[in-house]
Amino acid sequence: MFKIMLIEDDESLYHEIKDRLSQWSYDVYGVSDFSNVMQDFAAIKPDLVIIDIQLPKFDGFHWCRNIRAHSNIPIIFLSSRDHPTDMVMSMQLGADDFVQKPFHFDVLIAKLQATLRRAYNYNAELVSLKTWCGATVDYEKNTVTNEQGCVELTKNESFILKQLIEQKNRIISREDLIRNLWDDERFISDNTLTVNVNRLRKKLEAIGLGRMIETKVGLGYIAIEEGTLP
Template sequence: MEMKIFIVEDDLAIFNSLKETLTKWGMQVSGPLNFKDVLEHFKSDEPHLIIMDIQLPIYDGFHWCREIRLISKVPIIFLSSRDHPMDMVMAMHMGADDYIPKPFHSDVLLAKVQATLRRVYAYGEKSPDFIEWNGALIDLKRGIIRMDEIETELTKNEFFILIVLVKANNEIVSRDELIRSLWNDERFVNDNTLTVNITRLRHKLENLGLQEAILTKKGLGYVAVTL
């Protein structure tokens, strides 16, 4: 299931940065068209999680948190440059699920978003077993990719790399980002190991007619394209 994230942030640079990070991980991102009707936009978008700045035009984030809590228990993560303990206490008393002070690191925010989504939606929401990609089915449970009657088994590293690239939605993923992702997932990998795994992955995809589906962007990284 694609998770929908509603970002209420008036700093366009921060909004776009968050959108880019979350979209790369397969999340759908939206935000209010104006800051007068945040509640109406929330109702229309029906998100799974809200990221809310406190200092906003017209009404602050506390106001919108109160309004949303009257009709929904959707998780809310506050962002704020205000680091006074009372702001944090007030946010949590009003029903916020987390509070992240600015400036923040995008990886930290992503981790908190993912942890909150797992906690709230782990029960009663069945995660998908497959991802469809270029006519093939990627089996998330078995670590294989299948096209028609042909099944190809992938190693853990090959499978992880493929999933990261596919979830990037036709956007380039740098070599450094792939290495960091593998390292963070407790898989030791260096630059040479990554090259070997990419080569092996491409060879296996060739058996499915998908040899052109992972492209090298010289000096930038790799991209899994839609053929």
């Protein structure tokens, strides 16, 4: 049974989501103190966090930053605001998905299941380590390491990188990446993929590999292999 931490201050919505998720055999925990969410996070040790943007004391972005400072656990944002910048901000902070309020519960479940599947199932089917451009890519730990250092990736970033380097030197279309990553294109925006790829490239730049992920305008993305290691 997966443990879900639901950071939502609207009590009626919290109980509605908790009841519905419980029907799907998820164990849902709330927050006892919105001024100290990390205390509950440490105590619960959840498998996934669902977090509203508008919260008392500090907003959801604040707590996302705090969680990401300690963990790569999957995070799904909820928001009643319709600003595109909210989605962009959430992805830049390392969230895995975004749900706009009001939402149909089937959409939330689909996103939740897809996120958990990406985070906890696909690694079992992969060889844990991969070499690429002189770096070691660890699919289990979601890290890329070379002589310049080590960077940690989110689950989405790791999955995108895996898709690209498993077919290195070949262009992967945006549509294929979206389909493979989110399973159903109805549940994700094209802009979210752009944000994830840009964030991945920025992290890789820290160890000198940012230029090895290229954008092919109108076609997709390609991971270049310079032949340093097979």
